[in-house]
Amino acid sequence: MYQDYANFKNGCVMELSVLQEEFMKLYQINSYEHWFYDHDIGAFHFKSDNGRDLYFKYIDVGSFSTKRNTWMWSWDNKSTPKQVAKGLEKVKAYGEENNFNELSRGLVENGDEYTGWEFTAITAKLLNAIGAYRIQQEHLFIYFIFTNELTQEQYDELKDKYVGCESHGTGRIAFVCQHLLEGSNLGFHEVFDSNPLIEPENDYQAWCDKCEKAWERERAWTENFKAFTDLKIVCDQCYFDIKRRS
Numbered sequence: 001m002y003q004d005y006a007n008f009k010n011g012c013v014m015e016l017s018v019l020q021e022e023f024m025k026l027y028q029i030n031s032y033e034h035w036f037y038d039h040d041i042g043a044f045h046f047k048s049d050n051g052r053d054l055y056f057k058y059i060d061v062g063s064f065s066t067k068r069n070t071w072m073w074s075w076d077n078k079s080t081p082k083q084v085a086k087g088l089e090k091v092k093a094y095g096e097e098n099n100f101n102e103l104s105r106g107l108v109e110n111g112d113e114y115t116g117w118e119f120t121a122i123t124a125k126l127l128n129a130i131g132a133y134r135i136q137q138e139h140l141f142i143y144f145i146f147t148n149e150l151t152q153e154q155y156d157e158l159k160d161k162y163v164g165c166e167s168h169g170t171g172r173i174a175f176v177c178q179h180l181l182e183g184s185n186l187g188f189h190e191v192f193d194s195n196p197l198i199e200p201e202n203d204y205q206a207w208c209d210k211c212e213k214a215w216e217r218e219r220a221w222t223e224n225f226k227a228f229t230d231l232k233i234v235c236d237q238c239y240f241d242i243k244r245r246s
């Protein structure tokens with residue numbers, strides 16, 4: 001026997017409205033004048049004019065177009081990086097198990113002003129959100145759920161040490177010379193020996209044979225050397241891919 005979709009949806013909407021009221025009150029969300037979100041690290045930032053900051057880890061649920069009255073799940077949206085849609089595969093799988101097509105199709109047509117909140121409510125329920133938020137960008141409403149609060153320290157650490165990667169989601173920040181980024185068999189000289197199983201104290205950094213030669217000549221971060229090496233930021237998984245092919 002399948003559950004009834006309308007029942008399930010309405011239950012989720014009721015739960016979210018209770019949760020949301022508590023969330024808005026607990027964190028005094030309306031007392032913050034500004035918000036920002038950072039897709040690289042999946043962190044949402046509320047900022048007040050009197051210097052208060054509040055951070056949450058988020059999942060980008062999807063967007064509703066008031067022009068076309070369509071809903072698009074963010075896992076189906078090419079402009080949304082993978083790392084902020086992570087978790088939604090559970091919602092999709094739930095839709096497939098229960099024959100709730102609207103949860104498993106990327107694009108849902110014939111929506112109305114409630115559509116976005118309904119899908120957000122379902123997602124909030126299935127992924128144990130602590131709250132939700134909607135922002136408007138031109139004709140799009142974009143919906144987020146928050147999974148946990150981040151302290152200032154956690155936020156700073158994410159900002160400093162993590163980077164968004166199109167292929168791997170959010171990863172540790174690492175640096176390679178401009179030559180290693182594209183080439184292969186160019187040599188691989190690391191500042192310290194990296195091991196994918198050990199969380200490093202410092203950021204991974206490597207350059208190629210030519211850069212190593214230049215370094216031996218200059219022994220300093222001269223303008224020349226900087227321009228030649230031109231370190232690029234990559235995620236740690238990309239770093240190890242590059243290491244394998246070097």
Ligand SMILES: [Zn+2]
Pocket residue numbers: 177178179180207208209210211212229
């Ligand atoms: Zn190089």
Ligand SMILES: [Zn+2]
Pocket residue numbers: 165166167168169171234235236237238239
């Ligand atoms: Zn990567």
